[in-house]
Amino acid sequence: MLALLLVAAVVNFFLAEPIDGFIIFSFVAIVIGISITQSVRAENAVMALRDLTAPPATVVRSGRTTRIPSTDVVVGDLLLLNEGDRVAADGTIVESIGLTVDESVLTGESLPIEKSLGPSERIDDRSLVFSGTLVGRGRAVVHVDQIGTATRLGRIGASIESIEASKTPLQRQIDRIVGIIGIGAVLVAICATTLHGWLRDDWLEGTLSGIAVGMSMLPEEFPVVFTIFLTVGAWRMSRHQVLTRRTPVIESLGAMSVVCVDKTGTLTMNHLTVVEVAPTGSPLGSIDRNDASHRRLALVGRLACPEVSHDPVDRAFVEFSDHWTSDDHDVSARRQLIREYPLGDHLMAVVDVWKFDGRSGHVVVAKGAPEAIGSLTRLTGSDRGRMEATVAHGASRGLKMLAVAQARWSDDDVPDDPTSFDFEFIGLVGLKDPLRPGVVDAVHQLRSAGIRTVMITGDHPVTATAIAQEVGIARPDRCLLGDDLDDLNDEQLIAVADGVDVFARTRPGHKLRLVRALQTGGAVVGMTGDGVNDAPALKAADIGIAMGGRGTDVAREAASIVLTDDSLPSIVDGVRRGRGIYDNIRKAFAYVVAMHAPIIGMTAIPLFISDWPLVLLPIQIGFLELIIDPACSVVFEAESVDPEVMNRPPRAARQTLFGRRELTTAVLQGLSALASSLIVYLWAIETDHGDATIRSIVFLSLVTSNVGLILINRSWRLGIFRTFRQRRNPALPWLVVAVVAISVLIFVLEPVRTTLDFGPITIGDAAVAMTTAILGLAWFEIAKVTGRVG
Numbered sequence: 001m002l003a004l005l006l007v008a009a010v011v012n013f014f015l016a017e018p019i020d021g022f023i024i025f026s027f028v029a030i031v032i033g034i035s036i037t038q039s040v041r042a043e044n045a046v047m048a049l050r051d052l053t054a055p056p057a058t059v060v061r062s063g064r065t066t067r068i069p070s071t072d073v074v075v076g077d078l079l080l081l082n083e084g085d086r087v088a089a090d091g092t093i094v095e096s097i098g099l100t101v102d103e104s105v106l107t108g109e110s111l112p113i114e115k116s117l118g119p120s121e122r123i124d125d126r127s128l129v130f131s132g133t134l135v136g137r138g139r140a141v142v143h144v145d146q147i148g149t150a151t152r153l154g155r156i157g158a159s160i161e162s163i164e165a166s167k168t169p170l171q172r173q174i175d176r177i178v179g180i181i182g183i184g185a186v187l188v189a190i191c192a193t194t195l196h197g198w199l200r201d202d203w204l205e206g207t208l209s210g211i212a213v214g215m216s217m218l219p220e221e222f223p224v225v226f227t228i229f230l231t232v233g234a235w236r237m238s239r240h241q242v243l244t245r246r247t248p249v250i251e252s253l254g255a256m257s258v259v260c261v262d263k264t265g266t267l268t269m270n271h272l273t274v275v276e277v278a279p280t281g282s283p284l285g286s287i288d289r290n291d292a293s294h295r296r297l298a299l300v301g302r303l304a305c306p307e308v309s310h311d312p313v314d315r316a317f318v319e320f321s322d323h324w325t326s327d328d329h330d331v332s333a334r335r336q337l338i339r340e341y342p343l344g345d346h347l348m349a350v351v352d353v354w355k356f357d358g359r360s361g362h363v364v365v366a367k368g369a370p371e372a373i374g375s376l377t378r379l380t381g382s383d384r385g386r387m388e389a390t391v392a393h394g395a396s397r398g399l400k401m402l403a404v405a406q407a408r409w410s411d412d413d414v415p416d417d418p419t420s421f422d423f424e425f426i427g428l429v430g431l432k433d434p435l436r437p438g439v440v441d442a443v444h445q446l447r448s449a450g451i452r453t454v455m456i457t458g459d460h461p462v463t464a465t466a467i468a469q470e471v472g473i474a475r476p477d478r479c480l481l482g483d484d485l486d487d488l489n490d491e492q493l494i495a496v497a498d499g500v501d502v503f504a505r506t507r508p509g510h511k512l513r514l515v516r517a518l519q520t521g522g523a524v525v526g527m528t529g530d531g532v533n534d535a536p537a538l539k540a541a542d543i544g545i546a547m548g549g550r551g552t553d554v555a556r557e558a559a560s561i562v563l564t565d566d567s568l569p570s571i572v573d574g575v576r577r578g579r580g581i582y583d584n585i586r587k588a589f590a591y592v593v594a595m596h597a598p599i600i601g602m603t604a605i606p607l608f609i610s611d612w613p614l615v616l617l618p619i620q621i622g623f624l625e626l627i628i629d630p631a632c633s634v635v636f637e638a639e640s641v642d643p644e645v646m647n648r649p650p651r652a653a654r655q656t657l658f659g660r661r662e663l664t665t666a667v668l669q670g671l672s673a674l675a676s677s678l679i680v681y682l683w684a685i686e687t688d689h690g691d692a693t694i695r696s697i698v699f700l701s702l703v704t705s706n707v708g709l710i711l712i713n714r715s716w717r718l719g720i721f722r723t724f725r726q727r728r729n730p731a732l733p734w735l736v737v738a739v740v741a742i743s744v745l746i747f748v749l750e751p752v753r754t755t756l757d758f759g760p761i762t763i764g765d766a767a768v769a770m771t772t773a774i775l776g777l778a779w780f781e782i783a784k785v786t787g788r789v790g
């Protein structure tokens with residue numbers, strides 16, 4: 001894009017007026033400077049985020065324990081893992097005690113995965129840990145098997161490198177338009193030079209005329225508009241927590257028709273919270289701070305948690321119990337953990353035995369899967385049936401159901417088997433990963449804008465469906481599993497993807513296939529995510545949107561946009577701004593097309609009549625460009641977004657920047673301005689004005705048309721005066737005042753007027769030129785009122 005602008009500058013500098021070339025060169029430098037500044041700012045922010053995610057690792061080498069950077073871990077090391085550690089490599093568990101690992105960055109699962117040492121003859125994922133995952137609770141010794149790009153995380157990162165980012169639709173359209181016009185300008189310039197030299201037998205003046213015609217056609221504003229609008233748009237978005245790593249993708253936001261979202265961390269907080277409880281004999285319901293049975297359930301559950309834990313379930317119970325205190329089981333009282341029975345395959349529950357200072361006997365608490373607690377408490381018959389029904393009811397609404405039990409033990413010796421305790425069933429607890437603030441409203445606004453929201457998650461289908469219903473996804477009841485996708489070929493997937501909005505139990509490869517299927521079906525696809533598992537789809541999507549606060553390095557590097565506030569509603573604002581930018585680019589291009597028509601016409605038409613004076617030479621065209629360029633790059637960029645922009649569907653993926661209607665309107669505007677200038681030109685000739693004065697009158701007519709085109713193209717829906725009342729544009733008054741002031745100086749100061757080859761004009765001449773130009777564009781305002789445009 002900037003290459004064409006540089007060509008125009010070279011033509012001006014060497015073949016026309018050096019000052020014009022210098023000004024355009026300066027403008028190129030400003031554009032490049034802004035682009036470089038934005039790029040450096042974005043990359044610096046990403047690097048800063050990356051520095052926050054480089055965890056150390058604790059390893060055993062030659063019998064000595066040492067803490068080293070995770071990048072220094074090698075195959076064969078023994079990796080020591082404790083609560084809160086980030087796993088530095090893929091490895092096999094050698095020893096473990098109550099180990100749970102958060103693998104959401106790889107799988108999308110919000111709940112921790114229990115890990116244990118498996119049989120030597122069978123190694124599966126339960127006995128393996130993976131780089132990038134987080135230890136929730138417990139501890140383990142792991143033999144390092146894979147590091148770097150050989151890990152699962154590394155393989156996903158490597159797969160991203162094979163995905164090439166493509167140009168946006170608007171980039172391709174502008175490349176095509178600029179190429180066609182550029183070739184046309186060269187051909188027309190050659191024809192104009194030949195025609196002038198043949199008709200007037202003045203080849204030197206013919207060469208200058210040809211240059212003038214070519215300059216009038218060179219659309220150097222196109223690359224300026226595209227580059228400036230997107231660069232400044234990226235800067236404006238960065239002030240609203242949206243960091244743009246590749247500015248052209250902003251334009252694609254306005255065309256986005258499908259947004260694919262992960263559940264964990266994108267729609268939800270990735271932070272489990274107790275939301276409902278069911279004490280013994282009571283149905284599942286909301287928490288009542290005044291209910292003693294709820295209080296007991298919370299405090300017993302709290303005792304079943306370690307003093308310090310990174311496990312999300314433990315943290316949820318701690319937060320749940322923070323609202324109460326207890327005389328009998330005060331969690332702040334001095335106590336000693338006598339025995340811990342960790343969660344394992346044989347018992348899907350945690351059992352802790354506590355000894356309180358000054359109290360006889362022991363307090364035994366248990367927390368875990370309802371079926372495990374049911375077995376410990378020996379629930380049978382109707383009691384067990386009621387528990388199972390309550391669990392099923394909670395699970396159907398996306399709740400993770402856990403049970404809590406309590407027992408007392410009077411002996412000093414504690415049994416090896418936790419089933420020896422006489423447990424009392426205390427009740428059930430429903431945990432949920434709550435929705436992020438503003439998500440429901442964001443999904444609703446996206447639907448109003450014609451954008452379909454698709455959930456692609458690794459979670460259980462029941463959980464996925466419940467969340468989809470809660471956030472307002474259009475078809476939450478239609479859920480397809482990852483295994484179902486494996487049974488479909490690409491053609492079948494394209495057809496299925498158009499009718500399903502919830503995909504559960506998916507793997508990274510599924511997300512990538514779905515994005516590509518949607519794109520093949522004609523959609524402009526946005527993909528949000530924060531985990532490593534999202535990275536390939538983020539890279540392949542038309543708009544990859546990563547969460548910057550909690551997102552992984554791989555996700556941020558793969559995405560084209562990073563949300564520094566991790567807020568889905570920021571996407572809505574991005575779509576609104578993207579659509580506004582596209583509208584403003586289209587307005588600016590319409591203005592450029594319309595304004596170039598009279599310039600081309602008034603440069604070329606006098607060539608055909610030998611007695612008609614030339615009115616536009618390179619220096620006058622250069623001056624007009626000084627008005628057109630800031631009008632495009634400043635005034636239209638500063639135009640506020642139409643309030644109705646989010647109440648219309650996204651434009652089609654293959655929709656051209658200029659449809660037949662838009663192009664026809666712009667050409668008619670240009671021909672109207674040309675007709676006005678031509679009428680003024682002929683009038684000036686008939687009234688025996690001198691060549692220099694004729695040039696001044698026509699130039700003033702063109703300047704007036706220029707300002708008029710700016711005003712009428714601010715909105716194709718509202719009239720000029722309504723637009724002034726409803727739309728704020730801080731740059732417009734300054735441009736109009738500058739144009740008027742410079743025009744007055746040109747025609748009043750004789751040295752300036754003479755330098756620019758203009759002649760003196762009277763007030764009457766100026767009135768004729770300006771009135772004719774205004775009347776020539778009045779039809780468009782009438783068309784707005786009658787609803788023929790907009």
